Amino acid sequence: MSRTCPVVLTLGLITACNDPSPVDDETSSTETQDPGDGDGEPGDGDGEPGDGDGDGDGDPGDGDGEPGDGDGEPGDGDGDDPPDIPDGLFAAIPDIQGDKLALAPDHLFVLAQESFFDDARVLKVSKSHATIETFSILTDITFGDMIASDEWLYASSASPVFRTSFDSGESWPEIASFGGVGGIANLVATSSHVFVHRINTNDHTLHRIDFDGGNPTTVLTADNINVLRTNGTRLYGWVDGNVAEIDPQSGALTQVYEGTTFFHVGQSALYFRVGAALHIADFDGNSLVEIVSEAEAGAQPKELAEDGQHLYWATGTANGDNTIGRVPSGGGEVEVLLTLPTTQDPQMLSVDDTHLWWLIAGGEEQLGIWRLTK
Numbered sequence: 001m002s003r004t005c006p007v008v009l010t011l012g013l014i015t016a017c018n019d020p021s022p023v024d025d026e027t028s029s030t031e032t033q034d035p036g037d038g039d040g041e042p043g044d045g046d047g048e049p050g051d052g053d054g055d056g057d058g059d060p061g062d063g064d065g066e067p068g069d070g071d072g073e074p075g076d077g078d079g080d081d082p083p084d085i086p087d088g089l090f091a092a093i094p095d096i097q098g099d100k101l102a103l104a105p106d107h108l109f110v111l112a113q114e115s116f117f118d119d120a121r122v123l124k125v126s127k128s129h130a131t132i133e134t135f136s137i138l139t140d141i142t143f144g145d146m147i148a149s150d151e152w153l154y155a156s157s158a159s160p161v162f163r164t165s166f167d168s169g170e171s172w173p174e175i176a177s178f179g180g181v182g183g184i185a186n187l188v189a190t191s192s193h194v195f196v197h198r199i200n201t202n203d204h205t206l207h208r209i210d211f212d213g214g215n216p217t218t219v220l221t222a223d224n225i226n227v228l229r230t231n232g233t234r235l236y237g238w239v240d241g242n243v244a245e246i247d248p249q250s251g252a253l254t255q256v257y258e259g260t261t262f263f264h265v266g267q268s269a270l271y272f273r274v275g276a277a278l279h280i281a282d283f284d285g286n287s288l289v290e291i292v293s294e295a296e297a298g299a300q301p302k303e304l305a306e307d308g309q310h311l312y313w314a315t316g317t318a319n320g321d322n323t324i325g326r327v328p329s330g331g332g333e334v335e336v337l338l339t340l341p342t343t344q345d346p347q348m349l350s351v352d353d354t355h356l357w358w359l360i361a362g363g364e365e366q367l368g369i370w371r372l373t374k
Contacts, residue, residue, distance in 0.1 A: 136172070205218055256281070260272055323339050
């Protein structure tokens with residue numbers, strides 16, 4: 001579904017100037033030290049506040065760049081409000097990578113790379129204005145995963161975990177490192193820790209690190225760990241063939257589902273894909289109920305997101321249109337919110353307070369960050 005690209009408005013700085021011609025004849029001066037005579041007192045038209053003379057000398061009200069001037073600065077009421085960006089393609093990024101999206105409070109962070117031989121770039125995109133800036137150029141780092149907490153942006157390569165603030169990507173200090181042969185497969189962040197899933201030579205391990213870094217604590221060792229998910233409090237993973245809740249302190253496992261690797265941890269429930277249908281269960285895996293049939297899903301869901309009000313999903317198929325759908329979190333009326341052509345495969349579906357976000361990285365047109373008002 002084609003969408004209108006964002007419109008960028010440019011506000012010019014309007015400066016009113018009052019530059020009276022000098023008087024060569026000193027005897028013709030009207031200076032009397034009284035207000036209004038041009039001697040520098042208020043009301044003279046000499047650039048003091050309240051003169052209404054617009055001389056652009058740096059005082060408030062002059063149109064010289066100070067707040068209230070109508071020059072585009074915050075508080076002027078002349079361009080501070082976010083532009084009206086329609087649903088659909090939010091930020092066009094032709095070389096976007098489809099598996100890296102970090103959703104921060106006010107920005108999105110994505111990875112872009114023109115080719116395998118070019119330096120990758122972390123881009124910072126404003127949620128309100130769709131402005132795109134290069135946050136980091138990765139000349140010596142290959143990111144395996146990238147996530148955001150409420151305050152920090154985290155990324156991993158083969159061994160170290162890095163962290164930086166949302167304000168500056170010039171430095172990525174290493175906050176944890178792992179020895180041995182293997183690499184980091186996943187990062188997830190709860191409200192108190194970052195969890196690191198490593199694939200080693202003979203096994204898989206799960207490690208816990210503080211937000212500020214330090215020595216990693218090994219929480220769990222298993223033959224196979226995959227698909228880590230969290231709602232910020234509870235931690236789940238596909239461990240040795242089953243979906244299990246993982247105690248974040250002890251690593252103890254509580255099995256909640258046997259088999260599927262496709263699940264989502266919502267605010268108040270678990271969601272599973274069984275075949276192509278979507279099911280809900282409590283956090284212990286009990287009371288499994290179908291809430292979206294295979295026919296209602298439109299195709300096999302491949303991405304899930306939930307905000308406490310609705311469960312959202314995206315389908316991806318080469319045989320028909322792709323869709324974004326939703327259903328109330330506990331079940332109810334199924335809605336198709338958006339239909340996309342086969343060439344647009346939604347990835348990294350995410351949700352915040354106001355919008356759904358996802359990436360389109362395959363195909364030839366309308367590649368970049370997409371959004372849809374909830």
